Amino acid sequence: MKVLAVETSSAVISVAVVDEQRLLAEYILNQERNHSMKLMPVVELVLEDASLALKDIDVFAVAHGPGSFTGLRIGVATVKGLAQALKRPVVGVPTLDGLAFNLAYVRGLICPIMDARRAQVYTSVYRWSGNALERLEEYSAMSVEKLIEVLNKWDEPVHFCGDGIFAYRSVIEERMRSRAVFAPPTHALQRASSIAWLALERALAGDTQNYWELQPFYLRKSQAEQRFESRRQDGEAGC
Known part of the structure; x- marks a missing residue:
């Protein structure tokens, strides 16, 4: 079984591929670059260096939170898109794990x-x-x-x-x-290889999801959501 994992929950962007015996390839970049522009090229690079194609991946995994709200959405959306296109299961792994x-x-x-x-x-x-x-x-x-x-x-x-x-x-x-x-x-810092190994353990135990079930895991509301709720409450109080 081969698992491709992505980690975009922080400034670090990381992608790794593992099988049941070894880490096949891993890429880590800690430069606070635009994850939305960088992630898919990194996925392609890791697969190329591991002499694999997307069709060779059995399970897609992602660090689904907590972490950067934008980073989590990018990672989760990318994994869901790949899993949907290839009809593969997914595993969401808590970033802290x-x-x-x-x-x-x-x-x-x-x-x-x-x-x-x-x-x-x-x-x-x-x-x-x-x-x-x-x-x-x-x-x-x-x-x-x-x-x-x-x-x-x-x-x-x-x-x-x-x-x-x-x-x-x-x-x-x-x-x-x-x-x-x-x-x-x-x-x-975050490493996709750790996410991949934890996802592999769960996948071997049959603990996977369909792509539409995967969601970011937030421990608190974003600052924008908190500001919106505060303004709404202030407005209701003034009525």
Whole structure:
């Protein structure tokens, strides 16, 4: 089984192809470029370098959220279009699961943090149990201060990854000191290969979707939606 995965939930754009035994090809670009213009050329490049065609792909996968509202829509729409055209199943993988999978088999807790703006991060907490990655907390949007309170339930090292470590590393180090461990740059950000491996596991277990069922996974409303609701409520209050 071959899985093609795309990751466009942040400034990073990444595409990977895996089969049941190996990573066949992966492309990662961290340049904050226009995902809508770059994604399909990257898909074509990865397939060409892997000596594959789109018809050779059995399952399409995507990091479907949380993350950048625009980036998620681009990734999900692209995967839905490919799956519809080729009549293939899809798998939507939570972005935070993919980030946690970057830190395979580390001891202690894994805490991906994505910069969600407005002084919040998208986050959850994981640990490895044998060969299984277990999620210990719900997917959430919260302040780093609140997250540290949550992490203090455990007295063990916490491995942080995600772009939130660049914005909040000093705060975390000050509050958690030696308990905080930060992923190296090679494993800190989103990778389509992690999404692909998680999707492959689910596909082999029969856990796939039809393309029309796949939707972005948002933890909160966009800023535009929040402004619209605020204006509407202000208007209703003035009536």
